[in-house]
Amino acid sequence: MIELGVNIDHVATVRQARRTYEPDPVIAAALAEQGGADGITFHLREDRRHIQDRDVEVLMKTVSVKTNMEMACDDVVLKIACQLKPTWGLLVPENRQEVTTEGGLDVIADSGRIKNAIKQLKDAGILTSLFIDPDPAQVHASVELGVDAVELHTGPYALAKHDSVALELARLQQAGRTASDAGIRLHAGHGLNYANVRPIAGLPNMTEMNIGHSIVSRAVMVGMREAVAEMRRILDLAG
Ligand SMILES: CC(=O)[C@@H](O)[C@H](O)COP(=O)(O)O
Numbered sequence: 136m137i138e139l140g141v142n143i144d145h146v147a148t149v150r151q152a153r154r155t156y157e158p159d160p161v162i163a164a165a166l167a168e169q170g171g172a173d174g175i176t177f178h179l180r181e182d183r184r185h186i187q188d189r190d191v192e193v194l195m196k197t198v199s200v201k202t203n204m205e206m207a208c209d210d211v212v213l214k215i216a217c218q219l220k221p222t223w224g225l226l227v228p229e230n231r232q233e234v235t236t237e238g239g240l241d242v243i244a245d246s247g248r249i250k251n252a253i254k255q256l257k258d259a260g261i262l263t264s265l266f267i268d269p270d271p272a273q274v275h276a277s278v279e280l281g282v283d284a285v286e287l288h289t290g291p292y293a294l295a296k297h298d299s300v301a302l303e304l305a306r307l308q309q310a311g312r313t314a315s316d317a318g319i320r321l322h323a324g325h326g327l328n329y330a331n332v333r334p335i336a337g338l339p340n341m342t343e344m345n346i347g348h349s350i351v352s353r354a355v356m357v358g359m360r361e362a363v364a365e366m367r368r369i370l371d372l373a374g
């Protein structure tokens with residue numbers, strides 16, 4: 136069965152629009168669990184545009200399923216992660232101008248900084264994953280750094296139109312095979328939704344999918360518990 140990590144960042148985006156107290160991502164996480172989430176994912180960005188330090192502290196006390204904290208290789212955020220000890224730490228690239236995560240980490244070019252972040256997380260007993268483009272060379276570089284998983288960036292696939300969808304899916308299939316052959320746990324995420332998720336769920340050895348924006352968007356209409364349950368049903372049919 137494919138594990139569903141529900142990313143609640145954009146519940147916090149709505150709250151931060153007014154710098155107020157609601158909607159609370161902590162309550163959203165509890166409802167996501169009731170809807171069938173296997174994990175709760177949250178991204179403590181350097182710019183704190185959505186998830187706040189308070190959210191991470193309370194989530195770590197209230198979430199009863201796996202916790203997956205996303206972060207850049209930023210010393211301040213890494214220190215918070217090592218103090219709070221989420222189940223997983225997913226290292227992602229960040230820049231202040233981005234609307235959302237644009238590409239995967241360049242594990243080859245940035246191996247020193249990434250290696251140091253991995254060591255900090257591992258020393259704190261946190262499982263480590265790298266958010267990478269579906270590129271076999273990046274998969275191999277990730278394996279070299281001794282991480283527990285790679286999360287393939289499905290953004291280009293999600294944005295693809297017409298016949299480029301097949302091309303992007305082929306890239307993900309090849310990178311997925313590389314990860315499986317290397318014996319590393321395979322995750323996927325970014326831009327996945329109720330219409331495009333099944334081919335990704337069908338990739339061999341796909342173990343976990345982290346999905347947020349589309350579930351939160353659906354939750355605005357039907358509620359978080361039902362939005363998660365709907366995605367859960369799709370994954371159960373696919374996996
Ligand atoms: C890495 C990834 O694709 C997401 O998990 C990330 O959280 C996106 O960043 P925003 O949540 O800021 O859009």
Ligand SMILES: NCC(=O)COP(=O)(O)O
Nearest residue numbers: 142324325326345347348
């Ligand atoms: N790592 C991907 C994630 O957590 C959710 O990304 P998205 O579904 O919000 O694009």
